[in-house]
Amino acid sequence: MLEEIHIDLPASNEAIASLPLGSVVYLTGTVYTAREGVYHRVLNEGHPLPSGLADRSNVNFHCSPAAAKNEVGGFDIGGVTATASFRFSQYLAQWLDLTGTKVIIGKGGMAETDYKNILAPRGVIYLTTIGYGTGALLGRGIQDVEAVHWLDELGIAQAMWLFKVENFGPFLVESDLQGQSLFAQQGKTINKHLDALYEGLKEPALHRYGETKNRTDELI
Amino acid sequence: MISNQTIETAGYEIMKKAAIDIPEDYLAGIKATAAKESGELSGFVIKTMIKNYEAATSDRRPMCADTGLPRYYIKVGDDAAFEGGFTGIERALRSATARATHDVPLRPNRVHPLWRTEHNNNVGINAPEVEWTFEPDADWIDITTVHKGGLFGTDYRMLFPGDGIDGIKRFLLDTLISFGKRGLCCQPAIVGVGLGGSKDTCMQLGKQAACLRVVGDRNPDPKIAALELELMELGNNIGMGAMGFVGSSMVVDLHIEVGHTHTGGMPMSVHTFCLSSRRATARVHANGTVTYRTDPQWFTPYHRRETVDWAGIEGAEAHA
Numbered sequence: 001m002l003e004e005i006h007i008d009l010p011a012s013n014e015a016i017a018s019l020p021l022g023s024v025v026y027l028t029g030t031v032y033t034a035r036e037g038v039y040h041r042v043l044n045e046g047h048p049l050p051s052g053l054a055d056r057s058n059v060n061f062h063c064s065p066a067a068a069k070n071e072v073g074g075f076d077i078g079g080v081t082a083t084a085s086f087r088f089s090q091y092l093a094q095w096l097d098l099t100g101t102k103v104i105i106g107k108g109g110m111a112e113t114d115y116k117n118i119l120a121p122r123g124v125i126y127l128t129t130i131g132y133g134t135g136a137l138l139g140r141g142i143q144d145v146e147a148v149h150w151l152d153e154l155g156i157a158q159a160m161w162l163f164k165v166e167n168f169g170p171f172l173v174e175s176d177l178q179g180q181s182l183f184a185q186q187g188k189t190i191n192k193h194l195d196a197l198y199e200g201l202k203e204p205a206l207h208r209y210g211e212t213k214n215r216t217d218e219l220i
Numbered sequence: 221m222i223s224n225q226t227i228e229t230a231g232y233e234i235m236k237k238a239a240i241d242i243p244e245d246y247l248a249g250i251k252a253t254a255a256k257e258s259g260e261l262s263g264f265v266i267k268t269m270i271k272n273y274e275a276a277t278s279d280r281r282p283m284c285a286d287t288g289l290p291r292y293y294i295k296v297g298d299d300a301a302f303e304g305g306f307t308g309i310e311r312a313l314r315s316a317t318a319r320a321t322h323d324v325p326l327r328p329n330r331v332h333p334l335w336r337t338e339h340n341n342n343v344g345i346n347a348p349e350v351e352w353t354f355e356p357d358a359d360w361i362d363i364t365t366v367h368k369g370g371l372f373g374t375d376y377r378m379l380f381p382g383d384g385i386d387g388i389k390r391f392l393l394d395t396l397i398s399f400g401k402r403g404l405c406c407q408p409a410i411v412g413v414g415l416g417g418s419k420d421t422c423m424q425l426g427k428q429a430a431c432l433r434v435v436g437d438r439n440p441d442p443k444i445a446a447l448e449l450e451l452m453e454l455g456n457n458i459g460m461g462a463m464g465f466v467g468s469s470m471v472v473d474l475h476i477e478v479g480h481t482h483t484g485g486m487p488m489s490v491h492t493f494c495l496s497s498r499r500a501t502a503r504v505h506a507n508g509t510v511t512y513r514t515d516p517q518w519f520t521p522y523h524r525r526e527t528v529d530w531a532g533i534e535g536a537e538a539h540a
Binding site: 002022024064065066068076078079080081108109128130131132133134135136137138139140170172182183186187189190193194197198201202204205206208 | 260261264265266268269271272273275276279281282283284285286287322324325326327377378379380382383384386387389390393397401402403404406454457458459460462463464465466494495496
């Protein structure tokens with residue numbers, strides 16, 4: 001059985017340090033969403049962060065919620081699914097320094113070098129969503145929309161949402177404070193057996209770029 | 221006479237059912253896959269997904285927030301009588317798409333490819349796609365919707381006859397491995413393989429093989445059926461499971477569809493219908509009643525044009 005751990009937010013340094021790679025995590029407290037729209041607005045355009053953000057939440061969720069305005073002036077959140085994080089690595093060092101964020105939640109992880117160079121030195125870990133399709137379970141974990149910032153400027157998908165969450169998960173610990181990556185470890189095990197799969201298959205009539213990186217090569 | 225209103229309502233209902241309720245054949249298939257899974261992380265992911273299907277059905281919320289690119293496949297019986305012409309049906313389904321996007325809610329994924337502008341309702345230029353086919357000796361209209369993600373897991377390659385089955389295996393492995401890492405194609409998936417036709421029909425056949433045939437269905441040609449099973453086993457022996465973790469759960473089922481092709485080529489496409497394999501079908505009967513199911517029954521003998529179809533012409537019986 002995988003170890004299952006519940007954490008109250010904001011996440012303490014001790015709680016973060018105690019999470020083994022590959023363990024299952026549920027969160028209770030406040031998480032905020034931010035992706036390229038927010039990063040660009042704050043880091044490139046120089047807009048200040050919403051006041052008090054760092055006190056309320058230190059968990060950045062890479063997510064675009066399916067949100068619709070309801071009749072009482074709030075928002076209904078349907079399914080919730082993370083978006084692929086590897087696209088945001090250029091912003092992260094500066095963002096983490098500015099916000100004091102300690103946990104990033106997203107889809108698919110980032111390069112192991114990003115964990116080693118950017119996340120781990122700042123005491124930050126990465127949690128991945130599971131199967132990428134647990135939208136209904138994650139939707140259940142969101143109790144309320146605490147606030148939304150820059151909705152008019154950035155739109156529903158890119159705005160900064162603050163969600164009050166309870167037993168929000170499950171997530172898997174993808175990187176730890178040593179900068180190790182669960183995906184990378186698993187990938188190494190799988191890669192050892194890949195050549196054997198192709199053994200005995202004859203060469204294709206026409207090769208492709210990708211099999212060679214040299215564009216002056218002939219492919220036939 | 222089938223009214224446009226009946227079509228609109230049926231379209232709306234299947235949009236909802238597809239987004240929320242996992243088809244029973246896929247659920248049974250993934251449970252069978254999970255039973256064989258020895259990878260701890262991969263097994264955990266699948267168990268969590270099964271809980272997610274249950275949560276979606278009981279809460280009536282979409283199983284996945286990325287509701288893909290909703291689209292339609294329509295089969296019209298030769299004897300079906302309906303008002304408003306074929307364009308009336310298409311207009312009704314555009315309306316159903318917009319209404320369901322707001323009400324379910326579905327994420328309004330559809331944007332202009334260049335300007336990224338949207339109508340917030342999954343309707344736009346050439347969207348949703350509506351594909352038509354016809355059926356003899358029937359007076360009903362079948363409407364199927366499929367919500368399939370669009371970014372990862374699909375590829376096309378022009379193989380040549382000399383590449384043979386080895387070439388097919390090589391390309392399948394390339395595709396499953398490259399998109400399977402970190403689970404980018406959201407496996408375990410129903411894999412569709414298109415073989416033959418021209419490039420566009422090859423893509424279309426593979427896509428329909430993935431999305432419009434149920435888990436457990438086999439191609440009527442016994443040799444192709446055997447190849448389906450062989451390729452499925454190959455995929456599950458990669459050593460990769462859900463989310464690209466160590467395991468065996470890559471392929472829930474594999475379907476091959478073929479079309480006669482250019483004598484010099486063997487085009488092949490691969491498509492993966494993900495952990496949220498969303499499809500639902502409505503049959504609109506001649507009297508206006510509607511029945512719902514999850515098996516599209518798309519590949520009928522007529523649809524595949526399995527025979528040359530006429531007698532007494534030289535060569536008609538010669539080759540299957």
